[in-house]
Amino acid sequence: MTDQVIPYRTDNAPLLTVEHLTMRFGGLVAIDDLSFQASDEEITAIIGPNGAGKTTVFNCLTGFYKPSVGRLTLEREGRPPACLERMEGFRIARDAQVARTFQNIRLFPKMTLLENVVVAQHNKLMKASGYTVRGLFGLGYGKEEKKAVDMACYWLEQINLVDRADDYSDSLPYGDQRRLEIARAMCTEPVLLCLDEPAAGLNPRESSELNDLLTFLKDEHRIGILLIEHDMSVVMKISDHIIVLDYGKKISDGDPDFVRNDPSVIRAYLGEEDRPAVVGDDGGRHD
Amino acid sequence: MAVDRALVRRRGILIELGATALVVFALTISLVGFHIKDVSGGLSLELRYIDVMSAVIIAIIGRGWLILVRHGHYWWVSVTATLTATILIGSLIFGGAIVQKYLPFKAGLLQWLLAIVSAGFAVGSAIRGVRKRNTTPLTAEGLASFAEDTSFMDWVSAQVQRSSVWIGAIIFLFAAVFPFLPGVNLRYLDIGVLVLTYVMLGWGLNIVVGLAGLLDLGYVAFYAVGAYSFALLASPDSPLLQELGWTQGISFWVCMPFAGLMAALAGVALGFPVLRLRGDYLAIVTLGFGEMIRVTLLNFYSLTKGPDGISKIPPPSLLGYSTEARMDENTLENTTEFHTALDIPFDQSHTTILLYFVILIMALATNFFTVRVRKLPVGRAWEALREDEIACRSLGINPTNTKLTAFGIGAMFGGFAGSFFATRQTFVSPESFTFIESAVILAIVVLGGFGSQIGVVVASFLLIGLPEMFRELQEYRMLFFGGSMVLVMLWRPAGLLAHREPTIRLYDGKCAGKAEAAAR
Numbered sequence: 001m002t003d004q005v006i007p008y009r010t011d012n013a014p015l016l017t018v019e020h021l022t023m024r025f026g027g028l029v030a031i032d033d034l035s036f037q038a039s040d041e042e043i044t045a046i047i048g049p050n051g052a053g054k055t056t057v058f059n060c061l062t063g064f065y066k067p068s069v070g071r072l073t074l075e076r077e078g079r080p081p082a083c084l085e086r087m088e089g090f091r092i093a094r095d096a097q098v099a100r101t102f103q104n105i106r107l108f109p110k111m112t113l114l115e116n117v118v119v120a121q122h123n124k125l126m127k128a129s130g131y132t133v134r135g136l137f138g139l140g141y142g143k144e145e146k147k148a149v150d151m152a153c154y155w156l157e158q159i160n161l162v163d164r165a166d167d168y169s170d171s172l173p174y175g176d177q178r179r180l181e182i183a184r185a186m187c188t189e190p191v192l193l194c195l196d197e198p199a200a201g202l203n204p205r206e207s208s209e210l211n212d213l214l215t216f217l218k219d220e221h222r223i224g225i226l227l228i229e230h231d232m233s234v235v236m237k238i239s240d241h242i243i244v245l246d247y248g249k250k251i252s253d254g255d256p257d258f259v260r261n262d263p264s265v266i267r268a269y270l271g272e273e274d275r276p277a278v279v280g281d282d283g284g285r286h287d
Numbered sequence: 288m289a290v291d292r293a294l295v296r297r298r299g300i301l302i303e304l305g306a307t308a309l310v311v312f313a314l315t316i317s318l319v320g321f322h323i324k325d326v327s328g329g330l331s332l333e334l335r336y337i338d339v340m341s342a343v344i345i346a347i348i349g350r351g352w353l354i355l356v357r358h359g360h361y362w363w364v365s366v367t368a369t370l371t372a373t374i375l376i377g378s379l380i381f382g383g384a385i386v387q388k389y390l391p392f393k394a395g396l397l398q399w400l401l402a403i404v405s406a407g408f409a410v411g412s413a414i415r416g417v418r419k420r421n422t423t424p425l426t427a428e429g430l431a432s433f434a435e436d437t438s439f440m441d442w443v444s445a446q447v448q449r450s451s452v453w454i455g456a457i458i459f460l461f462a463a464v465f466p467f468l469p470g471v472n473l474r475y476l477d478i479g480v481l482v483l484t485y486v487m488l489g490w491g492l493n494i495v496v497g498l499a500g501l502l503d504l505g506y507v508a509f510y511a512v513g514a515y516s517f518a519l520l521a522s523p524d525s526p527l528l529q530e531l532g533w534t535q536g537i538s539f540w541v542c543m544p545f546a547g548l549m550a551a552l553a554g555v556a557l558g559f560p561v562l563r564l565r566g567d568y569l570a571i572v573t574l575g576f577g578e579m580i581r582v583t584l585l586n587f588y589s590l591t592k593g594p595d596g597i598s599k600i601p602p603p604s605l606l607g608y609s610t611e612a613r614m615d616e617n618t619l620e621n622t623t624e625f626h627t628a629l630d631i632p633f634d635q636s637h638t639t640i641l642l643y644f645v646i647l648i649m650a651l652a653t654n655f656f657t658v659r660v661r662k663l664p665v666g667r668a669w670e671a672l673r674e675d676e677i678a679c680r681s682l683g684i685n686p687t688n689t690k691l692t693a694f695g696i697g698a699m700f701g702g703f704a705g706s707f708f709a710t711r712q713t714f715v716s717p718e719s720f721t722f723i724e725s726a727v728i729l730a731i732v733v734l735g736g737f738g739s740q741i742g743v744v745v746a747s748f749l750l751i752g753l754p755e756m757f758r759e760l761q762e763y764r765m766l767f768f769g770g771s772m773v774l775v776m777l778w779r780p781a782g783l784l785a786h787r788e789p790t791i792r793l794y795d796g797k798c799a800g801k802a803e804a805a806a807r
Contacts, residue, residue, distance in 0.1 A: 062681060094683030102681070108674035111667075112789045119671045120682045125664035132692075135663040136656070145791075153793065165793035188682055 021070035063089030361416030491700030500673025505577025513705025550702020596716025736782025
């Protein structure tokens, strides 16, 4: 395996800097000395065969795991950088404004769509309700709640589910649940959105809708997106920057064209071969 | 190979009847069959074989009717059930001495119950006979109709939740005038006070279990903390006040908030160690906590007087006057400071009426709080925490604070109820706070339906009110209690009125200008 890793170059400001991230579970090294940068207003995809450690990276980023070694820095304009590796999970979402979705959907099933997206604005509303004391007597809380509902409506409209706002979220079909999870994450007003396999289980039409939604988030809302995905039709089309992991190590880092033709990526996905093959649009799930 | 289907079917029916008889026999022989009687010079064992036999016969008849219904013989069932019901009701109303002589179960209420069940059979099978519908749960069609029954109850609970404002107002009006209704004597008023206490406890526990989804099997601990904090401050008998050299207790209205505060602190104290636990593990720890509090109260003699308990707890004062009954020195009659000051004749029931209204207001305050808080961010966070804690964390909700507030606030209402309990009983001792109390309160919440406020009222009435009213049924009422719990769990496992109404709706004609609300 060659160690010649060419850093990805971009004009956008770096948003997330991961340095020497290592995660060990007992003797197992899930992530081994991983460093990369994700930039503002870009979609950065993390790909790799199953078990490569992609979700572990996310869990370290969002505070569900404490990394064994490494530094995770989030830089935002006009604010001091946040050291994610030292923060508790809920603080990363609240103070560092990193939102995430989950590989196996985690909605609040017995709550309506609207409630799901309003709960995401908890911290803002908590302050508005005077930490419940003022809200109990209805002083000045109604206006803030209306604003929250308006924002919820906006995001439900973006995912075309505003008509079903009062339905329970477990009554939604699978693809809609995935999009609702993204809308809910967006309601926390993140600067970095981490999506764990958002296209898993979607049909071609739904995944092309997802492409549009992610491009819209990047262009209109100017957030950075970190994406784990197996579906190459999504990854290759919308990513600006791709990082390839294998056995916890970074094996390639660059724009889609670079990664597509990188021999070490091809080796990881297809195994050793004489003829150069291409990781194409037909997907990379071969293990 | 020819199989005689009729024979197989008949054998099946016989086996079913036999199995029914066996099960009922096995249950009743242990529960009803042996009765320990208190005779002079010791205890003696009485065999009540007639009761056992009649229970078996009744069960066989009932099962037989069910089998007949299943095979479509609606009219047979209808006619025989009508006959049975008529005989029973006739003998109950007109006092048919001959019938009564040969009937077991001398308790009138039980016969009424049998009569009602037979009447139910008669009407039900007649309706089915008219509709000519096979409604056995053992066929596909039957299953469909069973599901229809269930969805009917779902519909009822949804309607109840939706019109809860009206139903609540009606219940409130009834509760407000209840003490002044004709025929309401001291006994019914006492039952009312008891039911309301459990309604309040149920509503308090509903915050922890129903909203936040934290299964708490030791809720009685907070009830005990509230009761003891109150008693220690309010009773002139309390070791604490005696140590301080006070001869007078502190007023109810001062002690009650303090008792609530102490219980809330206890709730937070319990909350900390169990933050990481969920489900069964949480239940076990809370169960242990409940016992710890009780055992502490039992053994911390210098503060709590252990098993002797704390007595002489005064009733709540009213308008600054004590309502404690005492002997008037001039007239040598019982009176209270309140009656003397306002110059109204003393009546024993006045104190109970006062207690009734105090607990009514306290329970309503609990309800107001819960209904209100559900629509606030903290309430939604509780419900979200119940649904998925990991998702909550990813949305920036602090699970520690959210859980602790749920524990603390739930415990606070338990503490308020505890202080009421102390003032009502005028005496507290650790034996009032056993695990069975926790179980009953939890049963109220589960039976009513998690998170359902009206469900708690209905369940308190069913679990506390009815058994109190039917005291003449003696030990049979526990049998009914258990039986009806089993039935409810079979029929509506999520609780009687389990239906969750959204805390916020979009399509109520509001949400104007949703399009232009740019998020960022």
